Amino acid sequence: MSSHLFRPQPLFPASSEIVQRDYSFRLSAATAVARPWFPCHRQIQAMAATERLGSRNGEALTPNGDCDCSIPEKSAPVLTNVGKSTNVAWHECQVGKLEKQKLLKQKGCVIWITGLSGSGKSTLACGLSRELHALGYLSYVLDGDNIRHGLNKDLSFNAEDRAENIRRIGEVAKLFADAGVICIASLISPYRRDRDACRCMLPDATFIEVYLDIPLEVCESRDAKGLYKLARAGKIKGFTGVDDPYEPPLNCEILVRPIDGVCPSPVIMCKQVISYLDEKGFLEA
Ligand SMILES: Nc1ncnc2c1ncn2[C@@H]1O[C@H](COP(=O)(O)OS(=O)(=O)O)[C@@H](OP(=O)(O)O)[C@H]1O
Numbered sequence: 128m129s130s131h132l133f134r135p136q137p138l139f140p141a142s143s144e145i146v147q148r149d150y151s152f153r154l155s156a157a158t159a160v161a162r163p164w165f166p167c168h169r170q171i172q173a174m175a176a177t178e179r180l181g182s183r184n185g186e187a188l189t190p191n192g193d194c195d196c197s198i199p200e201k202s203a204p205v206l207t208n209v210g211k212s213t214n215v216a217w218h219e220c221q222v223g224k225l226e227k228q229k230l231l232k233q234k235g236c237v238i239w240i241t242g243l244s245g246s247g248k249s250t251l252a253c254g255l256s257r258e259l260h261a262l263g264y265l266s267y268v269l270d271g272d273n274i275r276h277g278l279n280k281d282l283s284f285n286a287e288d289r290a291e292n293i294r295r296i297g298e299v300a301k302l303f304a305d306a307g308v309i310c311i312a313s314l315i316s317p318y319r320r321d322r323d324a325c326r327c328m329l330p331d332a333t334f335i336e337v338y339l340d341i342p343l344e345v346c347e348s349r350d351a352k353g354l355y356k357l358a359r360a361g362k363i364k365g366f367t368g369v370d371d372p373y374e375p376p377l378n379c380e381i382l383v384r385p386i387d388g389v390c391p392s393p394v395i396m397c398k399q400v401i402s403y404l405d406e407k408g409f410l411e412a
Pocket residue numbers: 243244245248249270271272275284288289290292293313314315316317352354363364365366367371
């Protein structure tokens with residue numbers, strides 16, 4: 128396991144704290160002439176981050192506190208059409224993924240947990256997030272059930288809407304990974320094609336598919352929400368595993384399944400995933 132264990136601390140001070148500090152002594156002559164009264168916003172952030180994180184990183188984030196706030200020369204933006212969005216341009220941000228990863232000392236990725244209802248997706252996702260947090264790593268859980276309370280509340284459980292549910296969560300997960308965060312997506316995602324489409328959205332090897340291969344009988348016997356009972360009684364139509372399909376992954380990165388008829392405990396499942404992250408270098412930058 129990587130040795131970097133630190134006590135999490137707020138990355139940036141409250142804005143009131145920033146304003147009270149006097150950073151003017153860090154200004155370069157040129158900037159001081161241009162802005163004699165106070166450093167610019169980017170300088171404040173860089174200095175505050177250096178002050179907060181410098182000791183943890185063992186080095187300053189900015190070598191001398193100078194700030195290149197000049198607007199880079201740009202060629203005319205290229206306009207494209209994407210789906211129904213016409214004449215849109217892509218804006219490249221100056222702070223890249225590598226810099227964010229370095230700041231967080233981890234690599235952004237998506238852990239995609241798939242399996243039947245009751246297979247333990249949410250349990251694994253939350254346990255994993257807690258364990259990573261305790262070790263000093265930043266993660267975020269996108270749980271299918273939760274996302275359907277907001278962003279995806281307009282979607283049903285027919286095949287087309289499930290595909291859209293998965294696509295949107297894939298896109299959001301991609302943004303988290305791009306921010307250097309370990310994003311944990313836990314949703315049934317029953318169709319192979321939809322999961323593979325999310326895999327294709329991400330850079331090589333940063334989509335980690337975890338298949339909870341727990342038999343239907345076990346999931347049904349757990350029935351934490353009573354949904355299988357309702358589905359068997361015909362009160363829920365199109366319930367995955369009962370009267371709707373589930374297509375297992377063919378080549379997942381991590382397979383969780385019972386051994387000699389015994390399901391791995393939540394702790395064992397978490398360890399399995401964290402070992403994978405560690406081995407593949409996601410817990411360092
Ligand atoms: N018809 C039907 N089929 C499957 N699941 C159903 C259905 N209706 C409601 N639910 C509840 O919705 C949760 C699954 O949502 P997901 O977004 O993960 O599903 S999907 O990926 O779009 O298939 C699922 O949560 P989990 O039990 O955590 O899997 C159920 O609580």
